[in-house]
Ligand code: SF4
């Protein structure tokens with residue numbers, strides 16, 4: 001079992017619920033909708049899928065065939081350099097260790113590549129420097 | 135042995151030898167404290183972290199017609215108006231009501247004023263024969279204010295316990311986000327650069343000591359609140375919260391680089407301030423203490439899921455261990471987060487060093503010594 005996050009862009013607002021249903025029934029995936037922004041003409045959502053690699057791959061193909069734009073949702077963290085004071089409050093809460101202090105300068109360096117967009121660090125930063133835009 | 139007068143004479147002639155508390159460690163290791171004390175005139179310290187017990191006195195000037203302000207809001211944050219007509223005190227933890235997802239408080243207002251931003255002032259008063267106006271709604275900037283000075287009743291805590299959480303759920307505390315089941319530890323200090331860890335018994339720091347406060351010049355006004363000398367020591371330095379200082383300084387000299395509002399999730403707002411204190415190297419003893427390093431500085435680890443009274447110490451760790459990123463607890467590796475910025479602490483100590491080297495900042499001999507003993511009494515709940 002693995003866990004992956006995707007950002008889905010859809011145009012039909014009914015699809016949101018049926019996506020979860022299809023994933024459960026057809027692909028034996030445990031879906032978890034983390035965020036959703038729905039407007040009259042469709043919307044965006046962040047979906048977490050738990051299942052085998054095979055089933056996750058198959059659902060991605062299925063969804064994109066159904067006309068939904070689907071992209072891996074990771075590396076999304078954004079840091080506002082002006083707001084960041086390099087305190088380090090974010091370091092120990094990140095599950096994938098994206099934040100590491102530079103041993104020379106004590107700047108807190110953010111490795112965007114490792115970010116799985118879990119959101120844990122957002123409210124750990126007292127300076128509102130971190131965001132995870134949809 | 136040197137005197138304040140001799141050191142200041144060298145500062146005036148731009149001949150003073152100044153090291154930061156970090157740079158001086160190696161010097162003392164290689165030369166020994168006696169030789170180093172002959173060479174070094176001043177050691178500069180620095181810290182940049184949360185200092186909740188902070189705020190500022192502001193004087194708005196009189197409008198025409200004038201108002202005696204009793205109820206005051208700055209960008210929606212309440213300022214205390216129980217002073218003369220247009221004097222107020224804004225505290226760092228005062229929070230704007232309904233500030234939504236992002237908390238906004240007194241610390242942010244102070245930061246915005248220092249950054250030169252316009253701040254909305256709304257105030258109400260009873261209306262009197264001499265102050266007829268009952269309300270006012272306008273914008274102010276730091277330049278418009280007659281006086282604006284920080285007066286912080288408790289800053290630069292001498293050491294502070296590190297925090298962890300043994301519960302099954304995440305705790306949001308003033309020591310940051312503490313993950314369940316001891317998944318992380320937070321600590322807040324600049325350690326070997328920290329002002330009161332480099333002069334642990336306040337031999338040179340006292341009432342009237344001139345300091346770096348928020349980018350400008352400030353002074354030690356008094357002992358800080360909850361001043362405590364009873365903490366256990368290791369290597370001659372307390373291992374948890376002990377001495378504190380009350381600091382003041384002119385906001386008009388400050389720089390927003392060194393003063394930042396904070397929003398500590400589910401705790402409230404606060405302020406981070408850069409503070410630097412110079413230590414005159416009068417003798418080898420003072421030199422030795424100012425050369426303390428993270429390997430020799432310890433703090434107590436406590437569990438924030440129990441109330442303060444019942445908090446048992448889970449262990450003692452050196453700041454070198456904590457700063458390494460992980461510490462060992464009963465065979466488990468626990469990840470650590472500093473909450474105060476070491477990069478900025480260093481920046482403060484460097485800046486103060488520059489000022490002294492350039493002859494712009496003279497040292498002051500304390501006008502009075504801070505108490506040699508002090509204990510913190512609890513508040514009893516009586517019926
Ligand atoms: S917690 Fe925020 S301010 Fe502190 S280092 Fe991380 S991003 Fe920067």
Ligand code: SF4
Nearest residue numbers: 094115116118119121
């Ligand atoms: S969103 Fe999650 S993975 Fe990404 S940086 Fe923050 S804590 Fe780390």
Ligand code: SF4
Nearest residue numbers: 184185186187291308
């Ligand atoms: S929470 Fe931290 S900054 Fe605030 S008063 Fe306590 S020790 Fe000081």
